[in-house]
Amino acid sequence: MGVAYSVGEVNHLYVFFVEWSPDIYTKGKKQRCKSCYFNREKDPSSCLVADRVMTAINKVFSKSVGIIKALKTWKIITVQDSGRRSSLCSSVESEAEVHEHQEVEDALPVLSDQSQLMHDHHLQKLAAHMPARTQGYPWNLVYSTSIHGSSLKTLYRNMAGLDSPVLLVIKDMHKQVFGAFSSDPFRVSKYCYGTGETFLFSFNPDFQSYTWSGENSYFMSGNWESLHIGGGGGGFALWLDADLYHGASFSCPTFHNAPLSTHEDFIVQDVEVWTVQN
Structure with missing residues (x-):
């Protein structure tokens, strides 16, 4: 007044x-x-x-x-200054959240199809452990039991002519997710093939990877009846039958791994194979 x-x-x-x-x-x-x-x-x-x-x-x-x-x-703070400080604090927190979210998104690979077995936390962990030569390239779905049926022959046929590493992902009837990264595409071979880039992984329930121990080079081998990864100690680190229905996982010298599933012998629910190529 x-x-x-x-x-x-x-x-x-x-x-x-x-x-x-x-x-x-x-x-x-x-x-x-x-x-x-x-x-x-x-x-x-x-x-x-x-x-x-x-x-x-x-x-x-x-x-x-x-x-x-x-x-x-007293230190006099005007309404404008107070608003500016509040805005600054909130903007800093917002930028940090955006930056963190952006880092997570940047770490996730680009998939050609939606995976039925892997979620973001699976993708993030696996991408971080894959070789540098695969970083930044999209993942292309080569084989899926939900699309192509349960057949090892079809799996081999879909990878014929590929010359790039592949990621094998398995989900068993106990809802456990595990598998292997192979430096080479799967094929029928009389002898073992692959390189030390090959590794095993398991989410049971936390992520665990098993890299090459250097003890032997039994990375991969396969025939029309079964697919084998790792070996040398009387059992394979990962074994699948011709119908991709029965599987087994044992500790072996190639990776010094623990069994990938909660059961050494397991029943397969679904299988996906992804290739990473330029």
Whole structure:
């Protein structure tokens, strides 16, 4: 609510400020004589008005002394500054969340088809353990039991002519997900093939990988009746039959692995094979 003053009252108010802080209001100006401030003889009423103005202002200033002293030790933050600080904090947190989310997305490979066996946490773990030469390339679905049926022959046939590494993913009837990354596509071969890039993995329930031990080079072998990965100790690290229905997993010297499934002999629910190529 505003306060209205007459011209005379404004003059008296100005006089008060001059007397209160002459170093501020008379800086750069000539000092006026006292008769210019109040002409008590010619206009006695001006004294009464001035006294009233002075009394009111003194009351205001007397109440403000404590506040002024307190303000000297306080840090004044405007609404604009407060909003800016709040906005800055929220923007920093938002940027961190976006950055973290972006890193997760960047770590995930691009799949040509939707996987029925792998979710984002599977993809993220597997992509981080695959060789550098596969990083940044899309994953193409070569074989899936849900699409192509359960047949080892079909699996071999779909990979004929490929010259790129492949990822074998198995889900058994106990809902366990595991498999192997092979440096070479699966094929029928009289002898073992593959390189030390080959590794085994399991999510039972946490991710675990088993890389080449260097003890032997029995990476992979296969015939029309079965597919074998790892060996040398009387059992295969991973074995699948011709119908991709029965499987087995044992510890072996090639990878020094634990059985990939919770059961050494298991029943296959689904199989997917992905190739990573330019």
